[in-house]
Amino acid sequence: MAEAFNEIPLPAEKALRYAAVAEEIAAVLDGEPNVVARMATVSSMLSNSFSQYFWTGFYVVDETKSDELVVGPYQGTLGCMRIAFGRGVCGTAAATQVTQVVEDVHAFPGHIACDGRSASEIVVPVFGPGGKLIAVFDVDSDQPAAFDSIDQEWLERILSQTFSAAA
Ligand code: SME
Numbered sequence: 001m002a003e004a005f006n007e008i009p010l011p012a013e014k015a016l017r018y019a020a021v022a023e024e025i026a027a028v029l030d031g032e033p034n035v036v037a038r039m040a041t042v043s044s045m046l047s048n049s050f051s052q053y054f055w056t057g058f059y060v061v062d063e064t065k066s067d068e069l070v071v072g073p074y075q076g077t078l079g080c081m082r083i084a085f086g087r088g089v090c091g092t093a094a095a096t097q098v099t100q101v102v103e104d105v106h107a108f109p110g111h112i113a114c115d116g117r118s119a120s121e122i123v124v125p126v127f128g129p130g131g132k133l134i135a136v137f138d139v140d141s142d143q144p145a146a147f148d149s150i151d152q153e154w155l156e157r158i159l160s161q162t163f164s165a166a167a
Contacts (some may be wrong), residue, residue, distance in 0.1 A: 008052045008143065011150055021049045021120040024156060038162055039135070040073035046139070046158070047075035054118060055140040058126070059083055059090050061133055069094055072135060080114045088112035093123035093136045099152050102104035103145040120135070124155045127164050134163065 009017060024046050029038055039058045047056035057074020062082075067088055069083040086095040088110050093100045100123045105111045118140040126135040137159055141147065 008146055009050075013147075014050075014150050015154065017049055018158070021045055021157045022154065022161065026161060029162065035134070035163070036073060042137070042158065042162055043073050043075050045156070046155075049067050052141045052143055052146045053139050054142045055079065055115065055138070058135045059094075060135040061094070069136065074138075075114045076140070080112055083112060089121055089123050090136050090138050093125050094133065097133055098127045099124045099156060101147050101149075101152055103147075105140075117142045119144045120146045122155065124152070124159055126159050129164060131164070165167055 007087065008014075025042060028041055028045070032038065039060075043057045047053050053075075055076030057076065057079065058072035059069035060072040062068045062070045067085045068086050069085070071079045071081055083091045083094075087093050089100050089102055089105065089108055090112070091110075100121075102111075102121050105113075105118055105121055119142055121138060121140040123139075124137045125133055126137055128134040137155065139147065139151075139155070
């Protein structure tokens with residue numbers, strides 16, 4: 001059945017779609033060690049799999065300032081350049097190394113509004129092969145409460161399979 005624009009899939013359909021895109025991402029990136037290529041591919045493939053994804057991408061730990069995130073590969077409208085650890089949703093995910101699921105971004109203390117249309121978001125910490133934090137993966141939606149434990153479970157799995165295991 002055709003899906004209306006921006007419609008959030010039902011839980012079973014959402015899990016099936018994540019499972020399919022997880023396999024596709026692994027197949028496309030097989031043998032590709034470049035981290036920028038991996039991040040760009042994950043952003044593109046996930047963004048194109050879910051119409052409720054409004055902004056999809058990475059903020060990477062800055063090599064020169066390890067307590068600051070800088071924007072990495074993404075899909076969507078212009079993102080802000082830098083986010084200090086502890087600031088907003090991305091900075092909180094980086095500082096705590098715990099996934100943040102935010103049903104209403106306007107109720108989140110210190111939320112950074114790069115685009116006023118963002119209503120809810122999920123931010124997942126991304127770890128490299130040595131278990132070191134290398135980035136956070138941020139997905140924003142223009143719909144409230146767009147993300148739940150299914151998104152969390154699958155995004156954590158996809159990011160772990162893509163960045164924690166050696167290519
Ligand atoms: N919403 C994020 C900022 C990044 S942008 O929305 C792309 C935050 O508060 O961390």
